[in-house]
Amino acid sequence: MIKKFFRGIMFSSLLLSASFTYSQNNVLHVKSPNGKIDMALESGAKISWSVKHENTEVIAPSAISLTLDNGVVLGSNAKIIGVKNSTVNTSFATPFYKKKMVVDDYNQLTVNFKGDFGLILRAYNDGVAYRFFTSKKGQVIIESEEANFNFSKDHKAFIPYVRDLRENDKYTTAFEAMYDEVLLSQFEKKSLAISPLLIDLENGKKAAILEAELEDYPGMFLTQNDQTQLGLQGEFAHYPKEERLGGYNKMNYMVVKRESYIAKTSGTRNFPWRVIIISEHDKDLANNDMVQKLSMPSQIADVSWIKPGKVVWDWWNDWNISKVDFKAGINTETYKYYIDFASKNNVEYVVLDEGWSENTNMLKVSPNVNIEELINYGKQKNVGIILWASWYAINQVLDDAFSNYSKMGVKGFKIDFIDRDDQKMVKSIYDIAKKAASYKLIIDYHGMYKPTGIQRTYPNIVNFEGVKGLENTKWTANDDMPRYDTSIPFIRMLAGPMDYTPGAMRNATKADFRPSSSMPMSQGTRSHQLGMYVVFEAPLQMMADSPTAYMKEPESTSFIAQIPTTFDETVALDGKVGEYVATARRKGDKWFVGGLTNWSAREMTIDLSFLNKGTYSAEIFKDGINANKDATDYKRELVKVTSIDKLTVNMANGGGFAIIISPEK
Numbered sequence: 275m276i277k278k279f280f281r282g283i284m285f286s287s288l289l290l291s292a293s294f295t296y297s298q299n300n301v302l303h304v305k306s307p308n309g310k311i312d313m314a315l316e317s318g319a320k321i322s323w324s325v326k327h328e329n330t331e332v333i334a335p336s337a338i339s340l341t342l343d344n345g346v347v348l349g350s351n352a353k354i355i356g357v358k359n360s361t362v363n364t365s366f367a368t369p370f371y372k373k374k375m376v377v378d379d380y381n382q383l384t385v386n387f388k389g390d391f392g393l394i395l396r397a398y399n400d401g402v403a404y405r406f407f408t409s410k411k412g413q414v415i416i417e418s419e420e421a422n423f424n425f426s427k428d429h430k431a432f433i434p435y436v437r438d439l440r441e442n443d444k445y446t447t448a449f450e451a452m453y454d455e456v457l458l459s460q461f462e463k464k465s466l467a468i469s470p471l472l473i474d475l476e477n478g479k480k481a482a483i484l485e486a487e488l489e490d491y492p493g494m495f496l497t498q499n500d501q502t503q504l505g506l507q508g509e510f511a512h513y514p515k516e517e518r519l520g521g522y523n524k525m526n527y528m529v530v531k532r533e534s535y536i537a538k539t540s541g542t543r544n545f546p547w548r549v550i551i552i553s554e555h556d557k558d559l560a561n562n563d564m565v566q567k568l569s570m571p572s573q574i575a576d577v578s579w580i581k582p583g584k585v586v587w588d589w590w591n592d593w594n595i596s597k598v599d600f601k602a603g604i605n606t607e608t609y610k611y612y613i614d615f616a617s618k619n620n621v622e623y624v625v626l627d628e629g630w631s632e633n634t635n636m637l638k639v640s641p642n643v644n645i646e647e648l649i650n651y652g653k654q655k656n657v658g659i660i661l662w663a664s665w666y667a668i669n670q671v672l673d674d675a676f677s678n679y680s681k682m683g684v685k686g687f688k689i690d691f692i693d694r695d696d697q698k699m700v701k702s703i704y705d706i707a708k709k710a711a712s713y714k715l716i717i718d719y720h721g722m723y724k725p726t727g728i729q730r731t732y733p734n735i736v737n738f739e740g741v742k743g744l745e746n747t748k749w750t751a752n753d754d755m756p757r758y759d760t761s762i763p764f765i766r767m768l769a770g771p772m773d774y775t776p777g778a779m780r781n782a783t784k785a786d787f788r789p790s791s792s793m794p795m796s797q798g799t800r801s802h803q804l805g806m807y808v809v810f811e812a813p814l815q816m817m818a819d820s821p822t823a824y825m826k827e828p829e830s831t832s833f834i835a836q837i838p839t840t841f842d843e844t845v846a847l848d849g850k851v852g853e854y855v856a857t858a859r860r861k862g863d864k865w866f867v868g869g870l871t872n873w874s875a876r877e878m879t880i881d882l883s884f885l886n887k888g889t890y891s892a893e894i895f896k897d898g899i900n901a902n903k904d905a906t907d908y909k910r911e912l913v914k915v916t917s918i919d920k921l922t923v924n925m926a927n928g929g930g931f932a933i934i935i936s937p938e939k
Contacts, residue, residue, distance in 0.1 A: 302357065304383040306397040311552060313395055313402045315385065321349040321393070322422075325402050327552050332481050336422035336505065340391070340406055340545070343415035343535055348391045348406065356386035368566060370582050370733050370813045372844040372859060376563045394544070401551040401564055403486070410541030417535050421494060421508030421548050423483055425473065428457045428504055432472040432765055432851065435465050436495065440521040441528055445495075445511035446693050449724055450742035452753055453761050455852070459503040466495040466509060468724065468740075470551075470768045472559075472851065479554055480851070482768050486547040486568035486727040489704055490539050493695030493726065494546070508548075510536040511696035525633055525664040525691040537697045546726075551768055559764040560809075560857055561846035569727025579714045580734050581685070582813035582839045583622025585660060586612050590745055590775060591820035592792040604629040605642040610651055615821035617655035619835040623814075624652065625660040625688055636667045636675055649683040658685035660718070665692045669702060676713040686716030686736075692723045707732035718773060718814050725770030736814035741766050743774035744818050748794045751787070755797040756928040757852050757872045763809055764851045775816040776806035777834060779823040781905035784873055784928065798873075798928030799905045800830060801897045805930030807837045808868025809857050815839045829910055833895055836934060837866055845884045854925075858884055865890075865935040871925040875902065878923050880933075885917035889938045892921070894931065901926035914938075 295303040302315045312326045316335065325333040339349025363379045379399065386392040390409045396402060408414060434451035436444060449468055458473075470484040483506065485494050492510045499505030512532035520528035547568045553559045574580075593603050600607040604626075612624045630645070632638045639645055649659050661684055668675055668689060679687075689706070692699060703723060710717050710732075717735045724740030741762060746753060766772060778796035782788070787797050796803055807815065817824070817834060824831040841859040847867070849855035856869035856878060865885065869878055892915045898907030905928065915921065915935065923931045 300354070302383060302385060304359070304381050304395050304397045306399045307363070307379050307381060308399045310399070311397050311402060313397045315383070315393065315395055317352050317354055317387075319351060321352050323404060325550055327479060330475055330477070330479055331426050332475060332552060333550060334424040334426045336424040337420055338404070338422060338548075339420040341417045341420070343417050346389070348387070348389060348408070349420065353388040354385060355388050358384040360384070366571065368730070369577060370580060370736065370840050371566065372561070372811050372841050374842045376566050378567050398564065398567070400553065400558070400562060401549065403547040403549040403564075403568055405547045406545040408541055408543060412541050413538055414541040415535045416537040416539065419508060419510060419536065422499060422505055423507070423550075424499065424502060424505035425458060426504065428459045429476070430455060430474040431458050431461070432761060433461065434468045434471065435462060436468060440526050440693055443529060445696065446521070446526065446528060448693055448721065449740040450746070452742060452758055453765065453852075458506070461498040461503075461506070463498065466497050469494060469496060470765050471496055471506070472765045479552065480556065480559060482551040482559065482765065484549045484551065484565070484769055486549055486565045487544075487570060488546045488695075488700050488726045488728070489570070490537070490697065490701050491546050492536050492697045492700060494548075511694065512536050513538065514696055514698050519634070519666065521691065521693065523633060525666060526693055527666045529694070529696070539697070556764055556851050557846040557849040559768060559851075560849055560855055561844050562768055565725065565727045565768065565770055566730050569730040571730065572733050573708070573731055574711050574733060577733055580716060580736070581622060581658070582736055584815050584817055584835070584839060585623040585625050586616045586621050586821070587625050587627065587775060587816040587818050588612060589627035590748070590794060590818040591823065592794075594792050594820050595822045597822070603642075604640060606644045606647060609643070609648050612821060613648065613652050613655050613657045615824065616657045619831060621657070621817065621835060623658045623660050623685065625662060627662040627688070628690070630661065633664060634667050636663045637671055637678070646682055653683060660684070660686045660688055660716070662688045662690060664690050665702070665721070668706070672706065672709060676709060676715060680713040680715055684715070686710070686718065688718040688720050690721035692719060692721050695723065704728060704732070707735050710734055716814065720773050724766070727770070729770050737771050737773045737812055739773040740769070741772040741774050743772070744776055744778060744796060747789065747796060748791055749789050751789050754873070756802065756870070759798070759802070759806070760855050760870050760872045761852045763855045763857070764849065767811055771811045771813055773812065773814070773816065774806065774810050775818045776803050776810065777817040777819050778803050779819045779827050779830065783903065783905050786905070799897050799901045799926055799930060800908045801895050801901070801932060802870055802928055802930035804830060804833060804895050804932040805868035805870045807834055808859060808866045808932055809855055809870055813839050830895070830908075833893070833932065833934070837932075847880060848878065854878065856880060863937050867933040867935065868931070869923065869925065870930040871928070873927050875927050875929065876925055878925060880921040880923060882915055882919050882921065883917055885915070885935065887917060890915050890935045891938055893934045894921070894923075895933070896923050896931040897926040897929040901929060
C-alpha cells in the first residue's frame with residue numbers, strides 16, 4: 275500500500291513539475307523555481323534536511339526534531355503518510371517597507387507524518403525554509419527543539435556573539451554585537467550567537483541563518499553543534515518560572531528560575547520557520563525580502579493611521595542644547611525647543627526618552643514635564659509625541675497607559691529593556707503590538723528584540739533595535755563601527771528594520787574618535803552618517819543629534835529631512851560584506867542613493883541605469899577632499915544626470931555619500 279502511494283506521488287510530481295521528486299531511499303526533494311536550489315528531506319531513524327545551490331553544498335545533512343514533555347520525539351523513526359506539493363507565484367503589498375510590492379515565488383512540499391505532525395518545506399530562488407506543524411488536541415509542551423545547520427567545509431562565518439548580558443544570564447541580553455569573523459571550527463565553545471548569522475560559502479556565495487514568524491514560541495540562538503565543529507545548532511531559552519526586577523537600573527525583568535521546557539502552546543499550530551538565505555553576490559543580501567515572505571499578513575484591517583517618519587531624539591545628545599535662556603534637560607521648555615526644531619524641518623515626531631516618568635511607574639509623570647501641554651504644542655506645530663517606556667513598566671499598566679496617553683494624543687511608544695526572547699516575552703511582544711493597534715499607537719521595540727516578521731503582521735511596529743547602533747559610541751572606544759556599518763546591511767538587516775539611530779554631526783577620524791556622554795561623536799565622516807539614512811532600513815528613523823548641533827549644519831540637516839523612511843522600490847547597486855555598500859531607493863518620482871565604506875578609502879562608480887528616461891537633477895553629498903583629517907568635511911554638488919550616466923564618487927576612510935535625484939520639471 276505504501277509503495278503504491280509513493281509511486282502515485284512520484285508520478286504526479288513528475289507530471290506537475292520537476293521541482294518535486296521522491297526517491298526510494300525515503301528522500302524528498304523540492305527545488306527553487308529557477309532550479310538552482312535543491313532542498314532535500316530524508317526520513318529514517320531521524321529526519322534530516324540538506325540544501326544544495328547548483329554544485330555547492332550549503333547545508334550538509336542535519337537532523338531536526340521536536341521533543342514533547344512525554345518523551346515523544348517528533349522526528350525519530352518518523353513514517354510519512356502523505357505528501358502534497360504546490361507552487362506559488364504571487365505578490366503582496368507592503369505599505370511600510372523598502373518597496374511597495376514583494377514578489378512571492380516558491381515551490382512548497384507539505385509532508386505529513388504518523389503521529390499528527392508534519393513539515394512544510396519551501397524553496398525560493400534566494401533561499402529555503404522549513405517549519406514543523408502539529409495537529410494535536412489541546413496544548414502541547416515542547417521540551418526541546420533540535421535545529422541543526424551542518425556544513426561540509428570549515429567556512430568563514432560572521433558571528434554576532436551574545437556578550438551584553440544582564441546579571442550573567444546568557445539568555446538575557448541586549449541582542450547587540452559586532453561580528454567576529456572566524457572559521458566555523460573556531461566558534462567559541464559554549465557561547466551563544468544571535469541570528470542572522472552569515473556563512474561565506476566561497477566563490478562569492480553566502481548563506482545566512484535566521485528565523486521567521488515566532489508567534490508564541492522562543493527565539494533561536496545558535497551555538498556550536500555538539501557532534502561536529504563544522505555545524506551550528508539552535509538553542510532556546512526555557513520558559514520563565516520565577517522573575518524579579520533587576521538588570522540596568524532595575525529596569526529588566528530577570529528570570530530567576532526556568533521550567534524544564536521551552537514552550538507550552540496550542541497542539542494545532544505551525545511552528546517558526548528555520549531559514550537559509552542564499553546569495554550569489556553580496557549586494558543581493560542588501561535587498562532581500564525573505565522574512566516578509568515567510569510572515570503572517572497584516573492583522574490590522576485599516577493601516578491608514580500608521581505614519582512612518584523621522585524622530586528628533588533627546589537621549590543620545592544628552593538633552594544638550596545651547597544659546598537658550600532656560601536650563602536644558604528633561605523638562606517642558608527643552609521639549610518645546612525640540613518640537614520647534616522638528617516643525618521647522620518637517621520632522622514628524624519628537625520622542626521623550628527615559629526620565630519623563632518614573633522608570634517603574636509610567637503613569638507617574640515627572641513634575642518637570644507637562645505631557646498634555648507638549649502634545650497640544652506639538653499638534654499646533656504638526657509634530658507628534660512618542661513616549662519611552664521600559665517593557666516592565668508598560669506591561670504593568672498596559673491598558674491604562676495606552677488608553678490614557680492615546681486619549682491625550684500620544685502617537686506611540688518606544689519600548690526599551692526587553693532583552694529577552696523566551697516564549698513569554700515573544701508572546702508579550704505580539705500582545706503589546708495588537709493592543710497598541712487597537713488604540714492606534716505605533717511601536718518602536720528598542721532595547722533588544724530583533725525583528726522576525728512581526729512587522730508585517732503588525733505594521734504599527736515601525737522599528738526594532740537588536741543592532742549595535744550609534745548609541746554605543748558614547749561608551750565604546752575600540753569598536754570598529756565603519757566595518758560594522760558595512761556589514762549589517764548584508765546580515766542584521768535581513769531580519770528587518772534597524773533602530774540604529776544615525777545622524778551625528780560631530781564626526782571623527784579613526785585617530786581622533788573618543789567616547790563622550792554629552793558631546794558624542796561618530797566614527798567616520800559626515801557623508802557616512804548621511805548615507806545611512808538611505809542604506810539602513812528604518813520606517814521610524816531617529817535623528818540622534820541635538821537641535822543645536824543640527825542648526826549649526828543647515829545643509830546636512832535639510833538633506834536628512836528630505837529623505838523618506840519608506841520607499842516604493844529598492845535597487846541594491848553594489849557591495850561587499852564588511853567593506854562597502856551602495857543602495858538606491860525610489861519614493862514617487864525621486865531616487866535616493868546612499869553608500870558607505872569601512873576605514874578604507876575607495877572610489878565607487880554608480881550606474882544610473884535604474885532611472886527612467888529623461889533629465890534629472892542630482893544633489894550630491896560626498897566626502898570633502900580633506901575628510902581624512904577632518905571627518906566633518908563634505909562637498910555638496912548639484913549636477914544634471916540621465917539613465918545612461920555613471921557617477922564616480924570618492925569615499926574617504928570611514929566615508930560615504932548620499933544623493934537625491936529629482937526629475938527635471
